[in-house]
Amino acid sequence: MLGIIKKVGYLALVGVGVVVDYLLTSALAQIGIKSGMPNIFGLMVIIWLIINELISILENLGEIGVPMPPFLVSAIKTLKGKVDE
Template sequence: MENVNAFKAAVAALGAALTALWGWFGWVVLAWIGLMVIDYITGSAAALRAGKWSSKTARDGIWHKLGSVVAVIVSAILDVVIGHLLANMPAVELPFAYSVLLCPLVVMWYILTEAGSIIENAGELGAPVPDWLAKTVESLSQKANQAGQGK
C-alpha cells in the first residue's frame, strides 16, 4: 500500500510540475498530440479491418499530421510576433489585451478535427457511435471556424 501512495504522490507532483511549466495551454497541446496518436492508430485499424491498409496511405497520414504540427508552430510564432508588435508600436492598438489568440484557436480546431476523425474511425471499426456526439463535434468545429474568422 505504501508503494501505491508513493506512486500517487509522484504522479500528482509530476502533474503539478507540468502545469506550472506549461500552464493550461500545455495540457491542451498534450491532448491534441494524444488525439493525433489515437487517430493514427484507429485509422490504421479501420483500414486493416476493411482490407485497405497500405504503407503509402499510412505515410500520407504521418505527413498530414506533420503538416498540422507546422501550422500550429506558425500560429504560435505569429502570436509572439503580434504580441511584440502591439507592445512596441504605440500606433497599433487592439480593443483588448493580447497575449495569445491564434495558436489556441488553431490547436482547438485541430483537436476537434482529430476527434471527428476518431469518431468516424470508431464507427468503421464497428462501434456504435451516438449521432449526437458527431453532431456536437461538428458544431464545435464550426464555432471554432467562426471564432477564427471573427464572426
C-alpha cells in the first residue's frame, strides 16, 4: 500500500512540474517572451525521480548481496550525494 501512495506522490510531483511549466510559458507569452524550453521543470522532476529510483534499485541489489563493480558503488554514492543536495 505504501508503494502505491509513493507512486501517486510521484505522479503528483510530475503534475506540479508540468503545471509550473505551463504557467511560466503562459506568463512569458503574455509579456512577449518566447520560451526556448517550455517543459524544463516537468523534465527536471522526471529525471530526478528516475535517478532516485535507479539509486534505490542499485542500493537494494547491494543489500541482498549482488556483487557490483567498485566504480558502480562509488558512482551510486556520488549520485546519491548530488541528488540529496
